[in-house]
Amino acid sequence: MRLSISRIVPILMGLILAALGAVTPPAGAQTATPGPDLLGVSRSATPPSNPMHGTPSAEVSRTARGTSRRLTVNVTSCTESDLQAAIAAVATVGGTVNLKRHCTYTLTDATPPNGDNGLPVIKNKVTINGRGATITRAATAGDFRFFEIDGPDGKLTLNALTLSKGHASSGLGNGRGGAIWLSGTGPALTLNDSCLTTNTADTFGGAIDNDNGSVSVNRSTLYNNTANSGGAVFVSPFGGSGTATVDRSRITGNHATRLAGGIAAAVGTTVTLTSTRVTRNDVTGTTPQGGGIAQAGTMTLKRSEVTGNTTTGTNAQGGGIFNVSGTVKLTDSPVTRNTANGTNSHGGGIFNTGFGTVTLTRSPVIHNQALGTGANGGGIFNAAGTVTLVASPVTRNQPNNCGSPSTVPGCS
Known part of the structure; x- marks a missing residue:
């Protein structure tokens, strides 16, 4: 049912006031304190030698759905006050703007x-x-x-x-x-x-x-x-x-x-990327980790490219992907042209630690770099965990393809 402006103003104002009276964030929501590890991984999980580091100018209709009512608000101006009022009208009761x-x-x-x-x-x-x-x-x-x-x-x-x-x-x-x-x-x-x-x-x-x-x-x-x-x-x-x-x-x-x-994803999380590009993201600081992705949960990439991401700073790790204690599965998802840049940098393409698991299927690791004094693992650096390559070449990375290549079967 569509109502005229003159008829809906009292109704809408009541809804707006109700909504505005219920916008206080939950107690304690503003004061949460981060734990010692942002990804939720216990420090013991990472080997010590590789630490992880108005009322709207609008037409409004109400639609009965069972016992509930949903508003539809059509905002006909570009003003801040009309936007605020329209969203306030539906925020608590539900509806469409x-x-x-x-x-x-x-x-x-x-x-x-x-x-x-x-x-x-x-x-x-x-x-x-x-x-x-x-x-x-x-x-x-x-x-x-x-x-x-x-x-x-x-x-x-x-x-x-x-x-x-x-x-x-x-x-x-x-x-x-x-x-x-x-x-x-x-x-x-x-x-x-x-x-x-x-x-x-x-x-x-x-x-x-x-x-x-x-x-x-x-x-x-x-x-x-x-x-x-x-x-x-x-x-x-x-x-x-x-x-x-x-x-x-x-x-x-x-x-x-x-x-x-x-993207960052902590312990217990599930993330899936499909036909998505993760590109030209960066982390700059001390022990920067995961230029494109840092994760400790379960992450799946399908037909998703991780390219041109960087970590820059001392002990830079995982220019493309940083995985600690989690599971990463890449299928038809190349890891290319990522960089870990700084003294003692590791894993230009992928850094795996904390006994994490990385599986690449038809996902080449190519043209990645670890740069700086002590740099290692231009393509993949496996500090502690399992890396499995299935029809996934690791090639043309600098200064080498894999740090500790014996821990990455099929990499040299």
Whole structure:
């Protein structure tokens, strides 16, 4: 049933007020303290010789589904106030927001209006159809991410939407998820044909931090995001059961200062990349690990290239992939032109330690480099664990193909 503006204003305002009264983050959510190992691996698992280191100007309809009601809000302007009101109307009760095509919605609050979030906290099933729109944070605004999704019922789907310049600050909040934070157990995020770019997290997940929820990224791009760890995405930074699936997407040009320029995944997590490129991500610092990927859970790559990623600094490890105690399976997924650069650098393509397992099937390791004094394992450095090559040549890497080649059968 479609209602006129004059009839829906009282209804919508009531829903907005209800939503705004429920956006306080869960107790303690802003003060979580990281454990000693960001990937959740016990220090004993790594051999000592190789440490790991308004009311909207909109038409609104209500649709009865069983005993529940879902709102559809059509935002007909490009104003910040209308965007805020539209999302507030559905954040708690669920529903769909249709943004005006190709608008740019600029958030200008000097102080985050919803905890440390720029927009109302998502606590129910919400879909936002961007239709080519962008939501961005003004340069003069305070520091905030855009969305917090709270478990167990928070489910957010973004279609054809760009989120840019979010900043999750450890000064104003927990510093996690520069654009989006999945909080608690059970929240879910789906990105379709969307882009998260130029977002920053002071701690984990430059674009997305997923705490024990599920993330699905489809035909989307995570580009030029920055964090201490997990430049694009961090899945369960304190260990847990978080999942991520990435399909036909790009994770490119993201940055970290400690761990995982692209994707970080901790113990207990499951991550699957299909037809996805992990490219030109980097970590710069002391003992930087995993230019493209750093992980300790279970990760599967299918037809997904890991190329042109770098770790730079003393004891740089795993220019392409850093695996500690976890399981990585690559199928038809080449590891090429990655670099570990610095004194005592190891594993230009892949660094495996903590008794982790890496299996490559039809996945060549080619043109990777470990550079600097004491560099070793241009292609693969297996510190402690198992590396299996199945129709996967390791060749044309510098200064050598494998460090301790006897530990990588088939590599010389």
